[in-house]
Amino acid sequence: MLQPKRTKFRKAFKGRIHGDAKSGTTLNQGAYGLKAMEPERITARQIEAARRAITRHIKRQGRLHIRIFPDVPVSSKPAEVRMGSGKGAPEYWVARVKPGRILFELEGVAGPLAAEAFSRAAEKLPIKVKVVARLGDTSHLGGEEA
Numbered sequence: 146m147l148q149p150k151r152t153k154f155r156k157a158f159k160g161r162i163h164g165d166a167k168s169g170t171t172l173n174q175g176a177y178g179l180k181a182m183e184p185e186r187i188t189a190r191q192i193e194a195a196r197r198a199i200t201r202h203i204k205r206q207g208r209l210h211i212r213i214f215p216d217v218p219v220s221s222k223p224a225e226v227r228m229g230s231g232k233g234a235p236e237y238w239v240a241r242v243k244p245g246r247i248l249f250e251l252e253g254v255a256g257p258l259a260a261e262a263f264s265r266a267a268e269k270l271p272i273k274v275k276v277v278a279r280l281g282d283t284s285h286l287g288g289e290e291a
Contacts, residue, residue, distance in 0.1 A: 146189040147215050148238045156232055157217050162186070166243040174210045175250030176279045177259040183272040186239040187248075189215040195266035199249060202262040207253030213240040248274065 162184035172178045192215060199209055215238035222233035242248065249266065251259045260276050267274045 146193050146238075147211075148189060149214075149216050152216070152218070155218065156220050156235060160241070162241050162243055164243060166246040169212055169247055170245045172247060172250055172277065172279050173212075175208070175252035177251045177254070177256065177263070178212075178247045178277045179249045179263045179266060180275045180277050181242045181246045181248055181272055182244055182275055184241075184243050185272045186217070186219070187213065187215070187242050187270060187272070188219075189238045189240075191270055192240065194269040195249065198265040198269055199251070199262045202265055203251070203254050203258060207251055207259075210250040210252075212247045212250060213242060215240045217241060242272070247277075 166181075170180075192211065192213065196209065196211060203209075217239050218235035219237050219239055220233040221236045248270075249263070251262065254262075256278065263274070263276045
């Protein structure tokens, strides 16, 4: 699973995700992409599950680009522990995703195949997403929102 090799600080604040994404909103490498429509924290496990769903459906043809990286540690305390005595240990890693951010990109595959692969990946993610195409025309993709 994805996680940073090293970080400057061991634990992070929870914070709020507000506003739209400033960068990462356009397609860079691929012809088709999966764009976030809601703000949310996406875990490394969810990214990996979506990646597996896409690669299995396209049967390893074409190329998949992952445009997000889980670099925020989320800490939690063990079950049935009393209040106080500091913050819990880091448990898992998340990526903070703002609306408009491209999550995944596909190149070298047909439009309907990419749309179906992205719809399967969307079922693994906790947010509403949209399939976008480089040409700006998503009519040939079939279903647009997942």
